[in-house]
Amino acid sequence: MKIHARTERLVLRDWTPGDVEPYAALVADPEVMQYIGNGQTRSREYAEDFVAEQIHHQKTRGWMRFVVEEAASGLFAGFCGLDDKTGRLDFGWRYAKAFWGRGYGFEAAAAALYVAQNAFGLTRITCQSVLDNPGSIRIMQKMGMSEIGTYVAYGETVVVYGFPGEWPDGFSVPRE
Template sequence: METERLIMRRWQESDHEPFAALNADPQVMEHFVKPLTREESDQMIDRMEAAFDRQGYGLWALEVHETGEFIGFTGLIHHAFLTEVEVGWRLSRASWGHGYATEAARAAVAYAFDELELPELVSMTTVANVRSRAVMERLGMTRNPADDFDHPNVPEDSPVRRTVLYRLPNPSPAAQKTS
């Protein structure tokens, strides 16, 4: 898929090194349990590619159209602890503040609603992650504090365990009839 400035594509061998650097950056990973090792980062790519093969969608590698630079990922993921599909993103620090996350997430939302005909999408992050929450709000997502939860894959004593959940219903009347 392409947006005005981005290419959203399957993962390539050349993505491993910059993705590992992104996942090792303490600022990028501030709202996660910890930065990832190279091995953990490579395993994550393997899981993302397997999701594409299994379900036909996933987290696309993001590339800047003009330069070919890899900047992170945006896409759709299904977690075992949620019934809904999540739209998510993770971008390199150098790509923050350019609107890339919102631009790519809008394309992922359009794909989820128009092609997959999903009735609803969610997005989640830690309470303190104001950057991601702003993207969610720019996408038109809304939060009901009653939906917030303690992330089951985060240790109980972790400061990033409390998770806010935002929702976006598919505006298509046909999608609402199937939900």
């Protein structure tokens, strides 16, 4: 199992089948899922499929949504990393509630961004959030991203962030 980065308090690593259990618990929590997609919780089957997909990506291209583990406890905290399902590089994060509010979100995002850019050479990374999720938007801003577009999904405005200078021809949000 590959470790992609270590920070002061976190480890960013590959997925293993053992991560299904804590990830299924995370996506079954309505508070965690309230700002994601249709806001519904997800099933254990969804978690199994998600983990299988991440394992496929790590075997084939190396990058994906990295597992974020708390270094001191060895506990699965959530994920942080890249996905390209929408046709653009989408940087995202999702943590179990027990790990919120300690600076882990930004600590992991800074490390995952470094890995994405330097180990995998990824550019034109985007990030998106509904306006109601200030913690997520704050992480984007702290990474140096700024707003490049908006679109509407499930009746909510979704704001898309990117790095200034990477969009010389502007940005148009692809249909999702």
